[in-house]
Amino acid sequence: MELLTKRLTIRSPVIEDAEELRGKINDFSIVQWLSNTPYPYDIDDAISFINRSNQAIKDSTAYNLVIEIDDEIAGGVGLFDVDEVGCELGFWIASKFWKRGIATEASKTMLYFGFKQLELKTIKASFKEGNEASNKVLKKLGFISIDQKLEDDEILKQRVMMHFLEIKSSDYLFNN
Numbered sequence: 523m524e525l526l527t528k529r530l531t532i533r534s535p536v537i538e539d540a541e542e543l544r545g546k547i548n549d550f551s552i553v554q555w556l557s558n559t560p561y562p563y564d565i566d567d568a569i570s571f572i573n574r575s576n577q578a579i580k581d582s583t584a585y586n587l588v589i590e591i592d593d594e595i596a597g598g599v600g601l602f603d604v605d606e607v608g609c610e611l612g613f614w615i616a617s618k619f620w621k622r623g624i625a626t627e628a629s630k631t632m633l634y635f636g637f638k639q640l641e642l643k644t645i646k647a648s649f650k651e652g653n654e655a656s657n658k659v660l661k662k663l664g665f666i667s668i669d670q671k672l673e674d675d676e677i678l679k680q681r682v683m684m685h686f687l688e689i690k691s692s693d694y695l696f697n698n
C-alpha cells in the first residue's frame with residue numbers, strides 16, 4: 523500500500539529496506555521511547571518486522587509503514603491493533619530528519635486513512651514521561667490526554683509513567 527503527501531511517500535516496507543531500516547532504528551535515542559522494539563536492532567529484527575507488517579496489512583490488523591523522503595527512509599508510522607472501532611498510532615523518525623514536521627505530516631496522513639478509509643471511531647496513542655517531542659506531535663494532531671499509569675519498561679529497565687491519549691472521529695471530522 524502507498525499513501526502520498528507533497529513531500530512523503532508512506533508505503534509498505536519491502537525486504538530491500540531491511541538494511542536501511544536496521545541502520546536507522548538501531549539508535550537508542552529512538553528506541554528508548556518505543557515499546558516492543560529490540561535494542562540492539564539487528565537485520566533479523568528488520569526482516570521479521572517487514573514480513574509481519576506485510577502479513578498484517580493483508581489481514582487488515584495493522585498498517586505499519588515506512589516513510590520515504592527523496593528516496594531515503596526517514597522513519598516509520600503505523601496504525602496497529604486495528605479492530606472494527608479503533609486502533610493505536612505509533613511513529614519514529616530517524617534522528618537526521620527530526621524537527622522538520624515529518625512525524626506530524628505522516629501521522630496526519632494515517633489519521634485521514636484511519637478515520638476516512640477504515641471508518642474507525644477512535645485512534646489511541648501513548649508516550650513515555652519525558653517524550654516532549656511525541657507529546658507535541660500528538661497534541662498538534664488533536665489528541666486528548668485520557669489517562670496516565672506507571673508501568674514496567676523493558677527497554678529502560680525501570681518504572682515509567684505512561685501517558686495515554688485518544689482522538690475521536692467526531693472531533694477529527696469536525697476539525698478537518
Ligand SMILES: CC(C)(COP(=O)(O)OP(=O)(O)OC[C@H]1O[C@@H](n2cnc3c(N)ncnc32)[C@H](O)[C@@H]1OP(=O)(O)O)[C@@H](O)C(=O)NCCC(=O)NCCS
Nearest residue numbers: 552555613614615620621622623624625626649655656658
Ligand atoms: C517524536 C518524533 C517522532 C518527532 O518527530 P519529528 O518529525 O521531529 O516531529 P515534528 O517535526 O513533526 O515536530 C512536531 C512538534 O514537536 C516539536 N519537537 C520535535 N522534537 C522535539 C524535541 N526533541 N523536544 C521538544 N519539542 C520537539 C517540534 O518543534 C514541533 O513543534 P512545533 O510545530 O511547535 O515547532 C521523533 O523525535 C522521534 O522519532 N523520537 C523517537 C521515537 C519516538 O519518540 N516515537 C514516538 C513514541 S510515542
